[in-house]
Amino acid sequence: MEVSSFLTGLAAAVVLTALTIVVYDFSQVTVLENLSLPSVHIGASD
């Protein structure tokens, strides 16, 4: 009884996360690459 509600919640989180990744194509998201560079520092990085 105690474990079942915890496992139900955990399983729901895992299934919904997996479904989201399968359904939505996250490969179009390139946020950090776009934000960090380029800047005026030619050949520089952080």
Next chain:
Amino acid sequence: MSAYRIGGAIAALALAVLLIIVTVRWAGYSGMVQPTVNVSAKAPTAPTTGQAATNAQASSSAMAILSARTRLQEDEVNKPPAAYPRLAGEPTLAFQPGVPNSAQLARTWQQVGADRELLTPPREIFGLSSLPYRNAGLLEQPEGRDWRKQHNDPLRFGGGWLIFGVGLALALFLAARGRVRIAEGRSDDSIVRFSAIERANHWMTASAFILIALTGLVILYGRPLLLPLIGEGGLGQLAWWSAWLHMGAAVPFVIGIVIMAVLWLRENLITRLDIEWLKQFGGFLHDDPDKPSARRFNAGQKLVFWGVVLGGLAALASGIVLMVPFYWFGFDGMQWVQLLHAVIGLAMVALILGHIYIGTVGMEGAISAMWSGRVDRNWAKEHHDLWYDEVTGDRRRQSATPAE
């Protein structure tokens, strides 16, 4: 001294060391951008007796100029553009073999006035690119320096300070106060506090949040902390999966928040009881059973509720903006949203650390509320007296309670 207090003292010691390390590294962090091409001073021709001193001087000046220009991030904020002396003779910067256009680069870097051009107000230069995302053709974007400085300096170090600082405060509280006991001891009788649906939803939201928090920390701290340990290949794989899981787990997290809001919003509205509860710090500082009155949720739990609901929605809104780059905002807006998203995430991690603490080691009898759904009667009377009266029908205690 109880095992909890000893454990708190040990944890406080470890967290204090970590906090000192973060502080020292923050104090020594320059934010300087280092060139990725190795360059050094070199005399252009075989020196004669007379030229040797001139070349050495020119080389030294060239390196001084190069060094100054790598501090443009700070110059831009702190100092006006500086004038550098003109160099005599040929370029004296030598690049590693294989760096394309090294002679031209060296001449450009040494050209008087080039620094002024670099320090002019930010401007963007667009070109052509075949990369498949918006703004890929943006070749020069000086605001990137500002974003990188904020991201690498106050955000990363401030986040470390916040997380270790909150952890240290909790550990010190445990060491000094010990666990908050049920003052009258366990009653061997329990009452229902949360239904199966409430608990399952709580654990779904909690699981998703832990996944989001861990992957977010990898995204934010992977480069400085994990790269030296697992290398570029390992970090690349880990960061890639972290980014996907971070976005994927947002769905169960948000669904869980919405269900929580539907189930618990009415009982989490702020009342005058909460002010009194906060004034007395929930009665956590002593073992007296006479704690400040509370209904089903006390002021501390309401803070967590509203922090999770409002923080979660703000993280969702900023996260959606980041997931659809440049749809609503340009570079400037995207950079602010990314910083805001990270700040919200770090604040929520700190908030949930406090929630986990008081729900587990910090308070006797609290974890069973979400694990089995039942709590000890004495625990309920002590911490949620008005709610206890409601569910048990104890009108005598209710009539003795002042109106809200």
